[in-house]
Amino acid sequence: MTAPLLQVKNLTIDYIGDSTDFRAVDDVSFDVARGEVFGLAGESGCGKSTIAFAISRLHKPPALIRSGRILLEGRDVLDLNPAQLRDFRWREVAMVFQSAMNSLNPVLRVQEQFYDVLRTHQKMNRAQARERTAEMLRLVDIPPDRMKDYPHQFSGGMRQRIVIAICLALNPKIVVMDEPTTALDVVVQREILQRINELRRTFGFSVLFITHDLGLMVQFCDRIGIMLAGKLVEQNTAENIYGAPQHDYTRKLWASFPSLHGEPVMEKVSI
Amino acid sequence: MQPLIAGLVRNRKALVGMIILLIIVLIALAAPLLTEYDPAARVGRPHQPPSAEHWLGTTRIGQDVFARLIYGARTSLAVGFGAGLLITVLGTALGIIAGYRGGKTDEAISFFTNMVLVVPNLPLLLVLASFIGQASPLVIAVILGCTSWAWGARVTRAETLSVKQKDFVKSAEMMGEPRWRIMTFEIFPNLISIVGINFIGSVIFAIITEATLEFLGLGDPKTVSWGMMLYNAQKASALSVGAWWDILTPCFALALLGIGLSLLNFAVDEIANPRLRTGNSMSRWSALIRSGEGRL
Amino acid sequence: MAFLLRRLGFYLAAFIAAATINFFLPRLMPGDPIQIMFSSTGTELSAENLASLKLTFGFVDGPLWQQYLTYLKSIFTGDLGRSIKYFPLPVTEVLGHALIWTVALMGTATLISFTLGTFLGILAAWRRGSVFDVVVSVGAIFATSVPAVVTSLIVLFFFGFTLNWFPTGYSADPALDPAFSLTYILSVLYHGILPMLTLCTVLTGGFAVTMRNNMINLLGEDYIVMGRAKGLSDSRVMIWYAARNALLPTVSSLAIAIGTVLGGSLVTEVVFNYPGLGNILYQAILARDYPVIQGQLLIMTIAMLVANFIVDISYVLLDPRLRRT
Numbered sequence: 001m002t003a004p005l006l007q008v009k010n011l012t013i014d015y016i017g018d019s020t021d022f023r024a025v026d027d028v029s030f031d032v033a034r035g036e037v038f039g040l041a042g043e044s045g046c047g048k049s050t051i052a053f054a055i056s057r058l059h060k061p062p063a064l065i066r067s068g069r070i071l072l073e074g075r076d077v078l079d080l081n082p083a084q085l086r087d088f089r090w091r092e093v094a095m096v097f098q099s100a101m102n103s104l105n106p107v108l109r110v111q112e113q114f115y116d117v118l119r120t121h122q123k124m125n126r127a128q129a130r131e132r133t134a135e136m137l138r139l140v141d142i143p144p145d146r147m148k149d150y151p152h153q154f155s156g157g158m159r160q161r162i163v164i165a166i167c168l169a170l171n172p173k174i175v176v177m178d179e180p181t182t183a184l185d186v187v188v189q190r191e192i193l194q195r196i197n198e199l200r201r202t203f204g205f206s207v208l209f210i211t212h213d214l215g216l217m218v219q220f221c222d223r224i225g226i227m228l229a230g231k232l233v234e235q236n237t238a239e240n241i242y243g244a245p246q247h248d249y250t251r252k253l254w255a256s257f258p259s260l261h262g263e264p265v266m267e268k269v270s271i
Numbered sequence: 272m273q274p275l276i277a278g279l280v281r282n283r284k285a286l287v288g289m290i291i292l293l294i295i296v297l298i299a300l301a302a303p304l305l306t307e308y309d310p311a312a313r314v315g316r317p318h319q320p321p322s323a324e325h326w327l328g329t330t331r332i333g334q335d336v337f338a339r340l341i342y343g344a345r346t347s348l349a350v351g352f353g354a355g356l357l358i359t360v361l362g363t364a365l366g367i368i369a370g371y372r373g374g375k376t377d378e379a380i381s382f383f384t385n386m387v388l389v390v391p392n393l394p395l396l397l398v399l400a401s402f403i404g405q406a407s408p409l410v411i412a413v414i415l416g417c418t419s420w421a422w423g424a425r426v427t428r429a430e431t432l433s434v435k436q437k438d439f440v441k442s443a444e445m446m447g448e449p450r451w452r453i454m455t456f457e458i459f460p461n462l463i464s465i466v467g468i469n470f471i472g473s474v475i476f477a478i479i480t481e482a483t484l485e486f487l488g489l490g491d492p493k494t495v496s497w498g499m500m501l502y503n504a505q506k507a508s509a510l511s512v513g514a515w516w517d518i519l520t521p522c523f524a525l526a527l528l529g530i531g532l533s534l535l536n537f538a539v540d541e542i543a544n545p546r547l548r549t550g551n552s553m554s555r556w557s558a559l560i561r562s563g564e565g566r567l
Numbered sequence: 568m569a570f571l572l573r574r575l576g577f578y579l580a581a582f583i584a585a586a587t588i589n590f591f592l593p594r595l596m597p598g599d600p601i602q603i604m605f606s607s608t609g610t611e612l613s614a615e616n617l618a619s620l621k622l623t624f625g626f627v628d629g630p631l632w633q634q635y636l637t638y639l640k641s642i643f644t645g646d647l648g649r650s651i652k653y654f655p656l657p658v659t660e661v662l663g664h665a666l667i668w669t670v671a672l673m674g675t676a677t678l679i680s681f682t683l684g685t686f687l688g689i690l691a692a693w694r695r696g697s698v699f700d701v702v703v704s705v706g707a708i709f710a711t712s713v714p715a716v717v718t719s720l721i722v723l724f725f726f727g728f729t730l731n732w733f734p735t736g737y738s739a740d741p742a743l744d745p746a747f748s749l750t751y752i753l754s755v756l757y758h759g760i761l762p763m764l765t766l767c768t769v770l771t772g773g774f775a776v777t778m779r780n781n782m783i784n785l786l787g788e789d790y791i792v793m794g795r796a797k798g799l800s801d802s803r804v805m806i807w808y809a810a811r812n813a814l815l816p817t818v819s820s821l822a823i824a825i826g827t828v829l830g831g832s833l834v835t836e837v838v839f840n841y842p843g844l845g846n847i848l849y850q851a852i853l854a855r856d857y858p859v860i861q862g863q864l865l866i867m868t869i870a871m872l873v874a875n876f877i878v879d880i881s882y883v884l885l886d887p888r889l890r891r892t
C-alpha cells in the first residue's frame with residue numbers, strides 16, 4: 001500500500017461566537033487514497049462543508065481551526081505561507097461548491113474564468129488558454145464556441161459542467177465536490193456523476209464527495225464516512241455502509257431513505 | 272420588535288446616538304430653565320463675542336445666541352420628528368399596499384413613486400416654498416412630508432413582496448382574514464426594521480432640509496430655529512466680519528444632531544442585516560489567533 | 568435596448584409631470600396667481616412685457632386645458648419666459664450660463680467622490696474589522712450626517728476666512744476676462760477648490776458606506792469563494808470577483824444619490840457665491856423672480872433625468888445579464 005493522497009488528522013474547527021463557540025468539526029480523521037472516491041455523508045449542518053473548506057484553507061473568521069493536520073502527499077496544508085497557498089489551491093485541490101450554479105462569476109465570460117486560472121498557475125497566454133479551454137469544454141460536452149458567453153446564458157446543468165471543466169483544467173490531484181448536484185433534477189444529476197466518473201478513470205484524480213443523500217453516495221463512492229454533529233461516527237467501504245451499517249445513526253439514516261433502500265441502489269456498475 | 276430593542280441596547284453606535292439625541296431633547300425641553308433671555312428679543316449690543324453674560328455671544332441685532340440655540344432645538348426636533356413621522360407613515364402605507372395588493376394598484380403606485388423619485392426634491396421644495404412665501408416650520412414639515420415619501424415606499428414595497436410569500440401570511444389568507452388586517456397585523460410587524468431605518472433617515476432628511484430651506488431665505492423670519500440662525504448670520508455677513516460664534520453655533524448644533532441620528536440609523540441597519548455586524552466574536556477570534564489557540 | 572427605451576418613455580412622463588406641477592402650482596395657491604407671480608417683485612414691468620410673461624406661463628384667456636396646452640407647447644419649444652430680475656433676458660439665457668458652472672462643479676465632484684468613496688468602501692469591506700475599516704466607517708458616518716450647509720460654512724470659515732488660503736467667492740477672479748488662457752484656467756481651478764472640497768466631503772462618505780455594505784453582502788457568495796479557491800491573487804479576487812459585482816447595486820443607488828448631489832451643489836454654490844444654477848435660484852428666490860424659479864425646476868429636472876439615464880446606460884454596460892445581443 002502506498003501512502004494515502006490526503007490525510008485529515010484530528011481536525012477540530014470552531015465557529016467563534018459572541019460569547020460561546022460552536023464546534024462544527026470535532027476530532028475528525030480520515031484518509032483518501034490516490035484515485036479513490038471518498039464520500040462524506042450526514043444530515044444538514046453536521047459540518048461537511050466546514051471540512052471541505054478547510055482542505056483548501058478557505059475559511060474566514062469566525063471559523064477557527066483549533067487543532068489537527070491536513071496532509072496532502074505528506075505536506076501540511078495548514079503550514080503553507082500565502083504564496084505557497086495560492087500556488088497550491090486549484091493546482092492540487094480543486095473544488096465544486098455546494099451551489100455550483102452560483103459559483104461562476106456572473107460578470108465574467110466563461111473563457112475569462114478559465115483564463116485567470118491558466119494564467120495564474122501555468123503562465124499561459126490568451127491563445128494557449130483558449131485552446132485549453134476548448135479542450136476542457138469538449139470534455140464536458142459544451143460546444144467550445146460558447147466560451148465567449150456569460151454564465152447566465154447557460155442552463156443550471158451546463159453551468160455545473162463548466163465548473164467541473166474549470167476544476168480539471170490544471171489536472172488537480174483531488175477534487176472536492178460539495179453536494180455538486182443538489183440543485184439539479186435526477187436525470188441531469190445522474191448524467192453529471194457519470195461524466196465525473198469517466199473523467200476520473202481517464203485522469204486518475206481522487207474525489208472527496210459530500211452529500212446528505214446516502215443513496216446517491218453508495219452508488220458513487222468507494223469508501224464512505226458518516227458524520228453526526230461534527231463527529232465522524234463510522235467509516236467503511238460503500239458495500240459495508242450499505243450492507244452492514246455498524247453505527248445506530250447510519251441505520252437511522254438508511255431508514256429515512258425507504259424508497260432507495262432495497263431495490264435500485266446497488267446498480268453501481270451503471271455509473 | 273423585541274430583538275430590535277434588545278439589539279439597540281447592546282449596540283455601541285446606538286448607545287452614543289441615543290445619548291446625543293437625549294441630551295439635545297432634554298436641553299430643548301428645559302430651555303426656559305437654562306436661560307433667562309427671550310430668544311427673539313434684543314438683549315445686548317450687536318455682535319458681542321461669547322462672554323459670561325452671553326455664553327455664545329450675540330447676533331447682529333443683539334439677540335442672545337445661546338437662547339436662540341436652545342429654543343431653536345425645539346423647532347428642529349419638532350419639524351424633524353413631525354415630518355419624519357408623516358414621511359414614514361405615507362411611505363410605509365403606500366409601500367405595503369403596493370406590495371401586497373399587486374396588480375394595477377401596484378403598477379399605479381410604483382409608477383407614481385418612481386416619478387416622484389426622479390423629480391429633484393430640493394428644487395421642488397424651493398419652488399413650493401417660494402410660492403407659499405415665508406413658510407412657517409409647520410408648513411415646511413407638511414410639504415416635506417408630502418413630497419419625500421417615495422424612497423420609503425420603494426424599499427417597503429420590495430420588502431413586502433418577500434414577506435408576502437411567507438407561510439403565516441398564506442395561512443392568514445386561508446382563514447379569510449380581511450386584507451387590511453393582514454397588512455397591519457401580519458405584514459407590518461415584519462417590516463419593523465425597514466420602517467425604523469426609514470423613520471430615522473426621514474427625520475435626518477427633514478431636519479437638514481428645513482435648515483436648508485430657511486438658510487436659503489424661504490422661512491418665516493419670526494421663527495426661532497437653527498436654519499433661521501444660519502440665514503440671519505449669513506445675511507449679516509457674520510463670517511466676513513469675524514462673528515464666528517453667530518454662524519458656527521447652529522452649524523455645530525446641526526452637525527451634532529445629524530451625527531447622533533445617523534449613529535442610530537447605522538445601528539438599526541446593522542441589527543436588521545446581521546452580515547454588517549461586527550460583534551464581540553471578531554475580537555474573541557483575533558485574541559484566540561494571537562494566543563496561538565487556533566489558526567486558519 | 569428595450570430596457571433603455573422604456574426608461575426614456577418614463578423620463579418623458581416624469582418631465583411632463585414636473586412641467587405640470589410648475590403649471591398648476593401658482594394656480595392652486597390661495598389668491599390671484601398673477602398677483603403672486605408678477606406684482607410683488609418691486610420691478611416695474613410695462614404692460615406689454617407683462618403680457619408676454621403671462622403668455623409664456625399660460626395665463627391667457629380661455630379654458631384651463633387650453634392654457635395648459637399653450638404652456639406645454641412653449642416649454643417644449645424651449646421658451647421659459649423672461650426673467651423679472653434681469654428683464655428682458657430670457658430665462659434660458661440666464662440659466663444657460665449658470666448651467667455650465669454647475670455641471671462642471673457637480674460632474675467633477677461626483678466623479679471624484681464616487682471613485683474615491685467606492686475605492687475606500689472596497690478596501691474597508693475587504694479588510695473588515697481592521698483599523699482602516701473603522702476609520703472609513705466612522706469617518707463616513709460623520710461626513711454624511713452633517714448637512715451640506717454646515718459643511719460648506721465650516722469649510723468656508725476655516726480655509727477661506729481663518730486661514731485665508733482660498734478665495735471666498737466667485738468662480739474666477741472677477742478682474743480677469745473669461746478666456747482660454749492659463750491665468751484664467753488657473754484662477755478657475757483655484758476658485759473651485761473649496762466648493763469641490765465641500766461637495767466631495769458631503770458625498771464621498773455615502774458612496775463609501777454603500778459600496779462597503781454591498782461588498783460585505785456579497786463576500787459570502789460562492790463565486791467569490793471559488794475565486795479564492797482558484798488560487799488567484801487577492802487583488803484579482805477583490806476587484807474582479809467582489810468589487811465588480813458589488814458595483815451593480817452601488818450604481819443603481821447612484822441614481823438616488825443624484826438628488827443629494829443636486830441639493831448639495833445648490834447649497835454649496837450659495838455659500839461660496841459660485842455663479843451656478845443654485846446661486847441663480849437663490850437670487851431668484853430673494854427677488855421673487857418666479858419665471859426663473861420655475862425654469863430652474865424644469866432645468867434641474869432635466870439634469871436629474873439625464874443623470875439617471877447615464878446611470879441606466881452604465882448599469883446596462885456593467886451587467887451582462889441586461890445586455891441583450
Ligand SMILES: Nc1ncnc2c1ncn2[C@@H]1O[C@H](COP(=O)(O)OP(=O)(O)OP(=O)(O)O)[C@@H](O)[C@H]1O
Nearest residue numbers: 015022024043044045046047048049050051062212
Ligand atoms: N459562519 C458561521 N458562523 C457560525 N456558525 C456557522 C458558520 N458556518 C457554519 N456554521 C455552523 O456550522 C455547522 C456546520 O456547517 P456546515 O456548513 O459545515 O454544514 P453542512 O454539513 O455542510 O450542512 P449542509 O448539508 O446543510 O450543507 C452548522 O451547524 C452551522 O450552523
Ligand SMILES: [Mg+2]
Nearest residue numbers: 048049098178
Ligand atoms: Mg454544506
